Amino acid sequence: MQVNMTVNGQEVSEEIEPRHLLVHFIRDQLGLTGTHWGCDTSNCGTCVVLIDGEPVKSCSTLAAMAGGHQITTVEGLEVDGELDPVQEGFMNCHGLQCGFCTPGMMLTARALLNKNPDPSEAVIREAISGQICRCTGYSTIVRSIHWAANKETKVSLGSAS
Amino acid sequence: MQVPAPFEYERATSVEHAIALRERLGEEARFVAGGHSLLPMMKLRLANPEYLIDINDLSELFYISEDANEVRIGAMTRHRDLLDSELLAQHFPIFRDAEKVIADPVVRNRGTLGGSLCQADPSEDLSAVCAALDAACVIKSTSGERVVSMADFHVGPYETAVGDAEMLTEIRIPLRPNSGSAYEKVERRAGDWAIVSSGAAVWMDGDVIANGRVGLAAVGPNTTSIETVSAALSGAAPSEELYQTVGDIAAANCSPQTDQRGTAAYKRHLAMELTRRSLRRAVARATGQEA
Numbered sequence: 001m002q003v004n005m006t007v008n009g010q011e012v013s014e015e016i017e018p019r020h021l022l023v024h025f026i027r028d029q030l031g032l033t034g035t036h037w038g039c040d041t042s043n044c045g046t047c048v049v050l051i052d053g054e055p056v057k058s059c060s061t062l063a064a065m066a067g068g069h070q071i072t073t074v075e076g077l078e079v080d081g082e083l084d085p086v087q088e089g090f091m092n093c094h095g096l097q098c099g100f101c102t103p104g105m106m107l108t109a110r111a112l113l114n115k116n117p118d119p120s121e122a123v124i125r126e127a128i129s130g131q132i133c134r135c136t137g138y139s140t141i142v143r144s145i146h147w148a149a150n151k152e153t154k155v156s157l158g159s160a161s
Numbered sequence: 162m163q164v165p166a167p168f169e170y171e172r173a174t175s176v177e178h179a180i181a182l183r184e185r186l187g188e189e190a191r192f193v194a195g196g197h198s199l200l201p202m203m204k205l206r207l208a209n210p211e212y213l214i215d216i217n218d219l220s221e222l223f224y225i226s227e228d229a230n231e232v233r234i235g236a237m238t239r240h241r242d243l244l245d246s247e248l249l250a251q252h253f254p255i256f257r258d259a260e261k262v263i264a265d266p267v268v269r270n271r272g273t274l275g276g277s278l279c280q281a282d283p284s285e286d287l288s289a290v291c292a293a294l295d296a297a298c299v300i301k302s303t304s305g306e307r308v309v310s311m312a313d314f315h316v317g318p319y320e321t322a323v324g325d326a327e328m329l330t331e332i333r334i335p336l337r338p339n340s341g342s343a344y345e346k347v348e349r350r351a352g353d354w355a356i357v358s359s360g361a362a363v364w365m366d367g368d369v370i371a372n373g374r375v376g377l378a379a380v381g382p383n384t385t386s387i388e389t390v391s392a393a394l395s396g397a398a399p400s401e402e403l404y405q406t407v408g409d410i411a412a413a414n415c416s417p418q419t420d421q422r423g424t425a426a427y428k429r430h431l432a433m434e435l436t437r438r439s440l441r442r443a444v445a446r447a448t449g450q451e452a
Contacts, residue, residue: 045265056267057268060271062193064172130267131265
């Protein structure tokens with residue numbers, strides 16, 4: 001079957017098998033290997049992508065179901081060579097060790113900050129509670145998301161004055 | 162790599178279209194809503210439908226509305242919206258209690274009320290919530306619609322009253338004055354299936370309980386409410402003794418099995434204790450002592 005969707009702002013039209021999962025479609029067919037494939041049971045959250053701005057586990061979503069929707073993967077965070085503040089935060093606050101959970105963590109963080117620009121630590125921890133970091137680097141992940149929130153709040157205050 | 166067996170995919174554009182597809186494709190077809198239970202089952206070949214009918218475009222099934230007598234929830238309403246709904250939190254706080262401990266926020270972005278009830282997993286939380294609230298399920302087909310109670314809806318593990326050419330479209334919950342409800346769950350780790358959970362709903366007549374219901378999850382094949390609980394609550398004054406009596410009834414009327422989540426004896430103890438707690442909190446909410 002044919003599926004059409006927007007991935008990181010670009011229209012894609014591909015021939016797929018209906019049983020093709022979104023995570024494999026993104027990695028194998030589109031070659032966007034930033035999205036990681038982990039537990040395959042919607043527990044670990046490393047496969048998270050944004051569908052119409054909402055974080056979704058792509059191992060438990062069919063590529064066919066994503067047809068007609070806007071998909072954002074970790075490759076879509078950077079714009080014109082400039083890192084998203086969330087990516088900067090993960091860099092500056094050591095938000096990753098092995099890096100396996102990082103794409104899902106950053107996309108969930110991006111979706112959170114779009115809704116809530118100034119989240120408390122509890123809110124951040126709740127937002128990423130569907131994602132597992134086996135390096136157990138949660139403290140630095142939370143710190144990274146805080147860093148991004150602070151940077152964005154400052155920028156928006158700066159532009160308002 | 163775990164991938165489902167081959168199937169054909171159809172996307173429904175309206176409730177009528179979805180039902181017509183089911184009628185045409187028969188028992189080999191399944192609806193897919195959030196897909197976070199069905200797709201993992203298909204990967205493991207525990208489910209092997211020949212056709213999947215995607216109902217995520219049916220925007221007419223995403224709603225929570227209220228009239229004088231009941232709250233109506235569209236079957237495609239997602240966990241996230243059930244959790245965030247102020248209307249539900251005001252009338253049925255049991256929903257927010259339960260939704261906070263169902264899976265995780267990302268899964269809650271996809272999973273739906275109708276999908277949860279149709280999955281009919283004996284450990285599933287919303288079936289217990291709806292049983293406690295005395296909810297009714299609206300099932301549509303080409304010949305019209307029928308409304309069934311939760312007791313009739315839930316036929317057995319993974320089995321519901323929804324026929325091959327039918328579709329669950331709405332859940333109706335009666336509004337009762339001076340009511341309160343609460344949900345208590347014990348799980349091995351955050352977001353897991355319940356070891357046991359108990360939901361309670363009561364409505365007051367002055368100082369006494371007019372009536373109430375308890376729904377249990379993960380303690381046997383069925384999650385429907387227990388008749389003798391309602392009999393014990395009807396006309397009773399709230400007290401610790403009453404909560405204990407009802408807790409004991411709940412423990413006596415369930416059939417837990419020993420598995421990796423715990424022994425049958427431990428689960429029976431939880432059924433008693435969690436019923437005491439959910440009932441105590443439901444009464445506190447009904448009488449304005451707790452939000």
